[in-house]
Amino acid sequence: MGIEYRGVTKRYPGGITAVDELSLTVEDGTITVLVGPSGCGKTTSLRMINRMVEPTDGTILLDGKDIRDADPALLRRGIGYVIQHAGLFPHRTVLNNVATVPLLAGWDRGRARKRAAELLETVGLPAELAKRYPAQLSGGQQQRVGVARALAADSPVLLMDEPFSAVDPVVREGLQDELLRLQSQLGKTIVFVTHDIDEAIRLGDNVAVLRVGGKLAQYGTPSQLLRHPVDDFVASFVGKDRGYRGLSFLPGSAVPVAEVATVTLGSTPPAGRSRWLLAVNEAGEPRGWLPPDSTVGGPLAEPDLVAGGSLYQRGAPVRGALDAALSSPASLGVVVDEAGRAIGAVTARQVLDVIENHPEGVGSDG
Numbered sequence: 001m002g003i004e005y006r007g008v009t010k011r012y013p014g015g016i017t018a019v020d021e022l023s024l025t026v027e028d029g030t031i032t033v034l035v036g037p038s039g040c041g042k043t044t045s046l047r048m049i050n051r052m053v054e055p056t057d058g059t060i061l062l063d064g065k066d067i068r069d070a071d072p073a074l075l076r077r078g079i080g081y082v083i084q085h086a087g088l089f090p091h092r093t094v095l096n097n098v099a100t101v102p103l104l105a106g107w108d109r110g111r112a113r114k115r116a117a118e119l120l121e122t123v124g125l126p127a128e129l130a131k132r133y134p135a136q137l138s139g140g141q142q143q144r145v146g147v148a149r150a151l152a153a154d155s156p157v158l159l160m161d162e163p164f165s166a167v168d169p170v171v172r173e174g175l176q177d178e179l180l181r182l183q184s185q186l187g188k189t190i191v192f193v194t195h196d197i198d199e200a201i202r203l204g205d206n207v208a209v210l211r212v213g214g215k216l217a218q219y220g221t222p223s224q225l226l227r228h229p230v231d232d233f234v235a236s237f238v239g240k241d242r243g244y245r246g247l248s249f250l251p252g253s254a255v256p257v258a259e260v261a262t263v264t265l266g267s268t269p270p271a272g273r274s275r276w277l278l279a280v281n282e283a284g285e286p287r288g289w290l291p292p293d294s295t296v297g298g299p300l301a302e303p304d305l306v307a308g309g310s311l312y313q314r315g316a317p318v319r320g321a322l323d324a325a326l327s328s329p330a331s332l333g334v335v336v337d338e339a340g341r342a343i344g345a346v347t348a349r350q351v352l353d354v355i356e357n358h359p360e361g362v363g364s365d366g
């Protein structure tokens with residue numbers, strides 16, 4: 001279910017323009033992230049979708065229909081909503097927090113509780129937590145309950161307002177992974193607000209960068225923002241290390257895998273070698289590098305080898321290929337297949353060529 005902002009403006013009483021002629025399309029089944037500094041109108045933009053805030057001007061279409069024609073209470077009930085600190089009811093158990101939503105939708109108690117239990121499992125919470133109260137959970141667990149409750153609306157649309165901002169970075173990463181995993185199964189249309197550009201880039205299929213005054217600075221895929229920021233504001237916002245960060249989002253399918261000369265442990269390597277040989281075991285897994293012209297007394301064994309660099313699994317994001325090439329004593333990054341067998345090598349130059357020649361727009365979307 002897609003969402004379209006058409007020239008949407010919100011002016012609050014007192015004259016503040018929180019959102020200024022916002023036009024953008026949130027594609028069906030994708031995560032769109034609204035990101036920007038404090039006060040740039042992210043929350044206002046989000047809340048206009050479920051009519052918690054009414055626009056001053058412009059139109060929002062949900063699945064092609066003007067949301068002004070929908071009953072606000074019904075509209076809100078039908079859209080999942082997650083906020084910072086989860087916004088749980090403190091005096092209801094975890095299970096009842098989640099069950100509230102299907103109950104409101106008219107389900108009977110037994111069915112609502114069963115559904116709530118399923119959803120807690122979906123978001124990775126152990127069943128024994130269901131009877132606790134929110135204050136008896138960690139921050140990360142509370143956020144998961146918040147996500148479960150939002151999913152309980154069983155709506156194709158989820159609005160998430162800084163849902164992971166209150167938890168520490170490690171827990172936050174876990175929650176982000178979990179959201180991506182859920183999304184790969186559920187394919188919801190998610191609008192996600194954050195002030196954290198790394199989170200935006202990690203989660204967003206598309207990212208809208210807003211500036212204070214509620215103006216859209218740029219809307220695009222993470223790789224477009226990283227590689228082609230439209231102005232200094234976006235450039236500084238996405239970060240100075242964007243070139244390197246961008247590597248994480250280029251798909252690895254473009255990395256050429258060249259043949260690499262190998263030698264198997266236990267065999268006798270040829271004398272007078274002029275290049276590095278990749279040593280592999282019987283299974284074909286890389287064990288290290290044999291330097292050119294080194295002396296090997298007898299069958300090749302691990303002590304004859306120089307330790308290898310990091311390995312690059314075929315198809316993984318390009319950043320891993322560059323790491324592998326730069327960390328290899330032979331200046332050749334070892335490429336392995338899904339089973340960990342060496343299938344070839346890549347040089348840093350080849351990786352950089354991939355980055356430089358990559359066509360516009362191919363990245364998280366390609």
Ligand SMILES: Nc1ncnc2c1ncn2[C@@H]1O[C@H](COP(=O)(O)OP(=O)(O)OP(=O)(O)O)[C@@H](O)[C@H]1O
Pocket residue numbers: 012013014016017018036037038039040041042043044045195
């Ligand atoms: N109810 C309101 N009445 C008046 N002004 C408001 C109201 N809500 C928000 N504003 C103002 O509108 C602007 C945008 O606020 P909004 O909360 O949408 O921004 P935000 O980007 O989500 O900020 P933050 O990251 O700090 O939450 C701010 O200047 C804010 O002070």
